Amino acid sequence: MSEQTREQSRPPGHHDHREGFLSRLWHELEHLVAPHSHDAADKVDTALESSRDGMRTVWLSLAVLGGTTLAEAAIAAVSGSIALLGDAIHNGADALTALPLGVAFVVGRRAASRSYTYGYGRAEDLAGIVIVLLIAASSALAGYEAIGRLINPREVTHLWAVALGALAGFVGNEWVARYRVRTGRRIGSAALVADGLHARTDGFTSLAVLLGAGGVALGWRAADPVIGLVITVAILSVLRDAGRQVYRRLMDAVDPELIDRAEAALRDMDQVRAVGAVRMRWIGHALRAEADIVVEPALTIVEAHAVAVEAEHALIHAVPRLTAATVHTDHVATPETGDPHAPLGHHGPAAAE
Template sequence: MSAQHGHTSHDGTHDHGAGPHANHGHTHEHQQRHDHHGTHGHPHRHDTPPSGASRLRHRLAHLLTPHSHETADKTDPALEASARGLRALWVSLAVLGVTAVAQAVVVVLSGSVALLGDTVHNAADALTALPLAVAFVLGRRAANRRFTYGYGRAEDIAGLVIVLTIAASAAFAAWTAIDRLVNPRDVEYLPAVAVAAVIGFLGNEWVARYRIRVGRDIGSAALVADGLHARTDGFTSLAVLIGAGGAALGWRLADPIVGLAITAAIALVLRDACREVFRRVMDAVDPAVVDAAEHALRHVPGVLTVGELRMRWIGHRLRAEVAIVVDGALSVRAAHEVAVAAEHALLHAVPKLTAALVHADPAPAPGVPDPHAPLAHHAA
C-alpha cells in the first residue's frame, strides 16, 4: 500500500508548486539557492556583457525598488513579524522611559508615595520589554536537532513572566492602598502630581494600544499580555490623579479607596492576560481558524475527506498537521501531488501559518486491510 500514501513536511519554508517533486527533501527556498543566479529568479545572460545603459538602469532600479539577489535575504513573514514585535517593544520602551523620568522628577518635588508607586510600575512595565525582546530575538534562531521546532516557545515563557509581573503589580497596588488607609499622608504640589498622573495614564494607554494591536496582528500572545500590563499601569496613574483630586478637596482617604478600586481593575486585566497566555501555552487555537483550514482542504481537488487536523502556536508562528483521505488507487507521486496542493491551500487560507505537514491516507476499500492496523495496539 506504499504507493497509496504521500506527505509533505516543511519547517519554515514551503514548496508552493502544484506538481510532484522528485527531490522533495529540498524546500522551495533551498532549491532556489541552487539555481538562482540573477534577480527575481531570472538568470543573467553571460554571452554578451551588459551595456553601460543597462548597468545604469539596473542601478536606478535598485534605488527606486530595492531588492535582494539572495533568496535568503527575501522577506520571511515570520521574521517580519518578529521585527514588528521588536519595533513595538523599543518604541514603547522609549515612551515609558520618558514617562517614568517625568514622574520621578515630580516624586522628588512632591513626596507623593502614590506617585512613587506609579513611577515604579511604569519603570517595571518598561523593563518587561527586555525579556520579551530577548524572546523575539531567540525565536529567530533556526531549528536544530535538539530544538526541532525552533525557539518560538521562548516567547510564551516571556508571556508567563509578564503575567507574573501583572500579578505583582496588583499585589503592590493593593498593599500601597491598604497602607495609605492605615497611615494617611498629606501630598504636596498637588497640581504637579495631577499632571504627572495624566502623563502616566496617557503614556501607558498609548503603549497598551500599540502593543496589543501589533501583538494581535503578528499573533503574539506575550506582546498582547505586555500591552495589558501597560494598561494596568495606566489605571494606577488614573488612581493617582483621582486621589490627588480628592486630597485637594480635603478627603484624605480618596487616594487609598480609589487605589483599592484600581486594584480590582488590575485583577480583571490579569484575568485577560492569563487567558491569552495560558491558552497559548496549552496549544489552544481559535476554532474559527480550524474551520477555515478544514474548509480549504475540502475544496482541494483529490481530497475526499479530511481526517485528523491539529494546529498549534509556537511563539507567533502557527503550525498544522493534517491527514487527508485520497483515492487508494493513486500512485505515490499522484498522492503526493494532492498533499502539496492541500498544503498550498492551507498556506493561503490560514493567516500566520508558517508550516504544515500533510499526510495522505488511502480511502477504505472492500477487501483491503486497514493500512493502519499495525498501529492499533499503540492507540490510547
C-alpha cells in the same frame, strides 16, 4: 498589503477548483499580482520581519515609559506624593518588561537545530509567563500601597503638578498599551499582547493617583487609598485575561475558526474524499499544521504526494500566518486493501485500556 489582508480580501470559494476555468484563472492571477512563495528562505524572512516589528515596539515602549517614569519621579520629589512615586516605580517596572520580551525576540530568531527542531519561537511564551508574574506583582504592590496609605494618610502638596504627572502616566501607558496589543495581534505574539495589557493596568493606577489628588483637594484625605483598592481589583481582572491568553498559548490552543477554514479548504479539493484530524499549534509568530486526508486507493505514490502538496498549498492560503503543514494521505478502505491503519490498532487508546 499583508498576506493576511490579501487572504481576507479574496472572494469566498477561491480555492474551490470545481468552479472550473474562472476559479483557476483567478488563482493564477493572484500569484502574478501578489506572488506567494513557499520557499523556506521566504518564510524565514517573514518571521524575521515579524521579530523586527516586535523589537521596534518593545524598545519604543521602553523609551516612552522611561520618559514617563522620570517625569513622575521628578514631580513626586517636588510634591512629596508617595502615590505618584509609587506609580513611577510601577511604570519603571513595566518598562523593564521590555527585557524578557527583547530576549525572547532575539532568541526566537535563531534557526532550528537537531535539538530544537521547531526552532526557538516558544521563547516568547516563556516571556509571557514572566510578564504575567510582573502583572501579579504589580497588583500586589498596588493593593499593599493602597492599604498602607489608608492606614497612614500623608499630606500631598502641589496637587496640580501631581495631577499633571498622573495624566502623563495614564496617556503614556495607554499609548504603549494600544501599540503593544496592536503589534502583538498583528505578528501573533501572545507575550506582547499580555505586556500591552500590563501597560493598561499601569494607566489605571495613574488615574487612581489623579482621582486621589482630586479627592485630597476636596478635603477627603482617604480618597487616594480607597480608589487605589478599586484599581487593584481592575488590575486583577486584567491579570486574569492576560493569564488566560498565555495559558492558552502554552497549551497549544488555537481559534476554532482557523480549524474550520482549514477543513473547508481541504474539502474543496477535487481529489480529497474525506478530511480526518486537523491540528494546529503556534510556534512563535507562525502556525504549523498537521492534517489527514483520504484519497482514492488507485493513486500512485507520486499522485498521492502531489495531492498532499496541493493540500498544503491550499492550507497556507486559507489560514493566516500558517507557514507549513504536514499532510498525511490515507486511502479509501476497500475489501482488497482493508483498513489502512489496522497494523496500528494495538497501539490505540482502546488497546491501552
